[in-house]
Amino acid sequence: xxxxxxxxxxxxxxxxxxxxxxxxxxxxxxxxxxxxxxxxxxxxxxxxxxxxxxxxxxxxxxxx
Amino acid sequence: xxxxxxxxxxxxxxxxxxxxxxxxxxxxxxxxxxxxxxxxxxxxxxxxxxxxxxxxxxxxxxxxxxxxxxxxxxxxxxxxxxxxxxxxxxxxxxxxxxxxxxxxxxxxxxxxxxxxxxxxxxxxxxxxxxxxxxx
Numbered sequence: 223x224x225x226x227x228x229x230x231x232x233x234x235x236x237x238x239x240x241x242x243x244x245x246x247x248x249x250x251x252x253x254x255x256x257x258x259x260x261x262x263x264x265x266x267x268x269x270x271x272x273x274x275x276x277x278x279x280x281x282x283x284x285x286x
Numbered sequence: 287x288x289x290x291x292x293x294x295x296x297x298x299x300x301x302x303x304x305x306x307x308x309x310x311x312x313x314x315x316x317x318x319x320x321x322x323x324x325x326x327x328x329x330x331x332x333x334x335x336x337x338x339x340x341x342x343x344x345x346x347x348x349x350x351x352x353x354x355x356x357x358x359x360x361x362x363x364x365x366x367x368x369x370x371x372x373x374x375x376x377x378x379x380x381x382x383x384x385x386x387x388x389x390x391x392x393x394x395x396x397x398x399x400x401x402x403x404x405x406x407x408x409x410x411x412x413x414x415x416x417x418x419x420x421x
Contacts, residue, residue, distance in 0.1 A: 257318040260325030261394045267332040269383040272359040275339050277377035281370050 321397045331418045335379050386414040
């Protein structure tokens with residue numbers, strides 16, 4: 223392999239590694255954001271914090 | 287000598303890329319991706335439950351506001367009659383949500399704290415989610 227070809231190959235690998243690292247970071251930020259949003263949804267949807275129908279008393283009339 | 291040095295550089299770059307690939311969770315979902323999926327299943331199922339218990343007259347943006355912040359739901363916003371079968375199904379769902387929510391919060395605390403989730407906790411959550419999806 224000539225010196226020029228080797229330099230090109232190494233440069234190509236380095237640029238690929240840089241691109242890959244950038245893509246990995248973006249993906250990680252996205253995952254962190256999506257995860258954080260999903261956890262906020264879970265925290266908000268706590269069945270202990272709001273009213274529910276009384277299902278034992280709410281069956282008269284055979285439904286709506 | 288030069289050829290060997292070039293090969294060594296290529297090898298170092300290759301291993302760096304493999305390491306980055308492993309860290310980004312390629313080849314399967316990362317722990318946070320799994321947790322996000324679990325959370326979103328819970329949230330989606332909860333929204334469906336709310337759709338069934340809220341008065342049909344509540345619609346559009348008000349319904350969405352209540353889904354985003356169920357604390358705002360009061361007794362007068364709820365349906366008052368269900369078929370017997372519907373009431374049984376919704377009562378069972380409410381029970382599952384009541385059991386699942388604290389477990390899911392604990393699970394997420396492990397994730398955000400960077401700790402491994404105990405296997406029995408994961409098992410309980412998966413079992414409850416299966417019950418939710420089965421109804």
